[in-house]
Amino acid sequence: MTGDIGCYTLGALPPLASLHTCLCMGAGIGQVHGMQKVRGTDARAVAVIGDSTFVHSGITGLVNIAYNNGGSTVVILDNGTTAMTGGQPHPGTGMTLSGEPGRRLDFEALVRAVGIENVAVVDPYDLEATEEALRQAIESPEPAVVIARRQCVLLSRERESPPEFDLEACTRCGRCISIGCPAISAVDDGGDRPFPQIDEEMCTGCMLCAQVCPVGALKAPAEQGEA
Ligand code: SF4
Numbered sequence: 001m002t003g004d005i006g007c008y009t010l011g012a013l014p015p016l017a018s019l020h021t022c023l024c025m026g027a028g029i030g031q032v033h034g035m036q037k038v039r040g041t042d043a044r045a046v047a048v049i050g051d052s053t054f055v056h057s058g059i060t061g062l063v064n065i066a067y068n069n070g071g072s073t074v075v076i077l078d079n080g081t082t083a084m085t086g087g088q089p090h091p092g093t094g095m096t097l098s099g100e101p102g103r104r105l106d107f108e109a110l111v112r113a114v115g116i117e118n119v120a121v122v123d124p125y126d127l128e129a130t131e132e133a134l135r136q137a138i139e140s141p142e143p144a145v146v147i148a149r150r151q152c153v154l155l156s157r158e159r160e161s162p163p164e165f166d167l168e169a170c171t172r173c174g175r176c177i178s179i180g181c182p183a184i185s186a187v188d189d190g191g192d193r194p195f196p197q198i199d200e201e202m203c204t205g206c207m208l209c210a211q212v213c214p215v216g217a218l219k220a221p222a223e224q225g226e227a
């Protein structure tokens with residue numbers, strides 16, 4: 001996983017530990033292209049880049065992938081803002097710095113315009129659809145772009161009820177803990193493994209933890225329907 005600087009760079013730390021390069025804004029796309037050229041089309045390296053960084057200096061790398069017969073996968077993490085530095089607008093938000101409506105950059109059209117046909121847009125809260133789009137992109141010999149689109153929760157203030165937790169059903173497998181949600185902590189009660197505890201003040205009710213639980217010990221409250 002190649003990347004650069006942005007809120008997603010925090011994914012380099014455990015428990016996610018899913019970012020392996022960080023040089024400068026936009027560099028991850030050039031790096032993934034170089035790796036793929038050296039290692040061949042079966043290389044599974046993927047670049048991730050935020051929406052504002054992509055506008056800042058990621059577009060040039062993508063142009064080069066298309067032009068230079070690349071086959072890499074690039075994931076644009078489109079949270080609709082410049083989150084790392086406090087939520088400034090950028091051309092993809094459709095707002096100017098002074099808060100007036102401006103022309104909104106169409107990421108999908110831009111990606112196609114540089115010559116990349118394989119482009120998918122997913123909601124990263126839908127894990128199954130996101131995994132399927134990533135698998136399809138990575139396995140494709142053609143260059144591919146996956147746009148993971150969901151507004152930053154610090155901006156949208158989107159909030160649902162926390163999941164219901166069934167301690168009896170929990171096998172303490174640790175999968176929900178491993179997704180790195182700051183609302184989940186691992187509680188050691190002297191058992192063979194820790195069990196998850198959800199801080200209801202921090203939880204936004206996204207249900208990602210419920211989607212990874214293999215035994216249904218975490219569930220959306222009845223009024224929200226099944227996860
Ligand atoms: S529902 Fe979302 S925010 Fe709440 S604990 Fe689960 S993963 Fe974290």
Ligand code: SF4
Pocket residue numbers: 169170171172173174175176177195196212213214215216217218
């Ligand atoms: S994923 Fe489910 S079974 Fe595993 S620790 Fe979390 S709640 Fe328990």
